[in-house]
Amino acid sequence: MEKKLPPHKSVYILPNLLTTASLFTGFVGLLSAIGGDFVTCALCILVSCVFDGLDGKVARLTRTTSEFGVQLDSLADLVAFGVVPATMVYLWQLESFGRLGMMAAFLFIACGALRLARFNVQAASSSKKHFVGLPIPAGACTLATLVLFHEYIPQSMESLLPVATLVLVYVLSFFLVSTIRFYSFKEFSTFKAHPFSSMVTVILVFVLVASRPKLLGFVFFLGYLISGPIYTLFILSRRGSRLLRDKNKEELS
Known part of the structure; x- marks a missing residue:
């Protein structure tokens, strides 16, 4: 008979190994940045x-999610x-920029x-469809793709890049702690049936990004960054106003 370990002594190897791989890759990136290889x-x-x-996908598919894995994932993400x-x-x-750049x-x-x-704290009660605030991987990937996008910037605009980068870092920082809703893509599972048009759209996006990854990668993440405020201000606000009007009509009738 298999002996079960106490919860505080048992861990799942595969998902935590992937988390450790993410942490290790980040460490290699840190050494590269210090060495000037951006x-x-x-x-x-x-x-x-x-x-x-x-x-996260492996942990959910194999039903090996744990509180230990959640905390390790957060530390690795930071x-x-x-x-x-x-x-x-x-x-x-x-x-x-000196101190201003350091503080950014x-x-x-x-x-x-x-x-x-x-x-x-809010994972158990928050909606699975949207993130509250910009996810930190999306913020990091926006900066990473900006570095790759750098070669497409014209020489005449090179002088504007430091200021633009400074502004972008402050904007990303604000979005991280904001209450703006960003689509989570959690409902778009590869193991669920989707309309044929969804498959075509995914293939088109993949082909476009693969054709010019350094150019369109940054455009993709910049579009995701802009989609949050647009969705929150123009779609959720109207939906909330419509629900409030319907509620008031029901109370009056």
């Missing part, structure tokens, strides 16, 4: 994001998607930590 650091952040997505991109973007563009990089880390803590 492209490698950006690629490491994107690979970490892949591992981060896989560990390093891979908080410390690493903040260090990268500071050494890449923000160092010239730190603000991104601090807001990322607050975002992860809030997510852990």
Whole structure:
């Protein structure tokens, strides 16, 4: 008969191994950023994001989710998607701003930590369809794809890049701790049946991004960043107003 370990002594190896792989890739990216290889650091952040997505999927599919895994995932995310991109973007563009650039990089880390803590507290009661605030992997990938997108910026606009990067870091930091809703893609499962048009759309998006990954990768994450305020202000607000009007009509009738 198999002997069960106490909850505090038993851990699931596979999902936690993927989380550790995400942490290790982030560490490699950190060393690359310190060494001045920002492209490698950006690629490491994107690979970490892949591992981060896989560990949650594997844990749910194999029913090996645990509180230990949740906390380990948050700690790994803070390093891979908080410390690493903040260090990268500071050494890449923000160092010239002195204390202002340093505080921008730190603000991104601090807001990322607050975002992860809030997510852990509200995970059980929050909607699965949307994230409250920008997910920290999306913020990190936005900065990583900006580094890769850099080669497409015209020489005449190079002087504007440091200021644009500084503004982007502050905007991302605000979005991390905001109450803006961002689509979570959790309902779009690869193991569920979807309309044929959804398959066509996914293939088209994949082909477009694969054709010019450095260019369209940043455009994709920038579009995701913009989609949150648009959805929250123009769709959710109207839906809330419509529900309030319907409720008032029911009370009057």
